[in-house]
Amino acid sequence: MNQPSPGGQLPADRIIVSRIALFAYHGLHAEEAKLGQRFFISLDVGLDLREAGCNDDWNSTACYAGMTETVQSVGTGQRFNTLEGLAEAIASALLATVSRLVRVTVRVEKPAAPIPAIIDNVAVEITRFRPGA
Numbered sequence: 303m304n305q306p307s308p309g310g311q312l313p314a315d316r317i318i319v320s321r322i323a324l325f326a327y328h329g330l331h332a333e334e335a336k337l338g339q340r341f342f343i344s345l346d347v348g349l350d351l352r353e354a355g356c357n358d359d360w361n362s363t364a365c366y367a368g369m370t371e372t373v374q375s376v377g378t379g380q381r382f383n384t385l386e387g388l389a390e391a392i393a394s395a396l397l398a399t400v401s402r403l404v405r406v407t408v409r410v411e412k413p414a415a416p417i418p419a420i421i422d423n424v425a426v427e428i429t430r431f432r433p434g435a
Contacts (some may be wrong), residue, residue: 304426311408312348312404312405313349313350313351313404315348315349315350315351315352316346316347316348316349316385317346317347317349317351317363317364317366317369317381318343318344318345318346318347319345319366319370319373319416320344320345321342321343321411322329322342322344322345322370322377323340323341323342324340324341324373324374324377324378324396325338325339325340325341325378326338326339326340326341326377326378327381328341328348328381328382328383328384328385328391328412329383329412329415329416330383330384330427331335331416334415335381335415339413340413340414341377341388341411341412342411342413343377343392343408343409343410343411344398344408344411345369345373345406345407345408345409346406346407346409347364347369347396347400347403347405347406347407348403348404348405348406349363349364349402349403349404349405350375350402350404351363359401363402364400364402364403365400368371368399368400369396369400370401372392372396372399373392373396373409374397376388376391376392376395376431377392378404384426385412385424385426386426386428387408388410389410389426389427389428390428390430392408392410393406393408393428393430394430396408397430397432399401403432404429404431404432405429405430405431405432406429406430406431407427407428407429408427408428408430408434409425409426409427410425410426410427411423411424411425412424412425415425433434
């Protein structure tokens with residue numbers, strides 16, 4: 303069960319899924335909507351993994367493939383003007399569909415952001431908690 307640890311603290315256990323690649327049409331500019339570009343989404347989710355680890359039980363954890371599918375569905379199924387909007391939609395979808403999650407951190411990277419400078423990447427990272435956690 304996804305309960306806080308003794309003392310009322312959130313679980314310290316984490317699952318990390320790094321740099322899920324998407325090709326999508328997010329951004330403010332008409333060229334971004336027309337041409338599209340790559341985005342990378344990383345997840346860091348908090349949940350209690352004790353039961354899954356002690357019993358080697360896949361049913362007691364969160365499905366990595368399912369979380370990845372949610373990211374892909376949200377990231378390619380709707381167009382967002384901002385990275386913040388995309389990150390928020392992914393976090394909301396994960397908390398709504400994966401009941402074991404207590405915390406979700408979503409990082410959205412946009413390597414080809416239209417900025418008139420030489421940059422490696424632009425990223426937004428948000429953290430959201432399940433209400434009542």
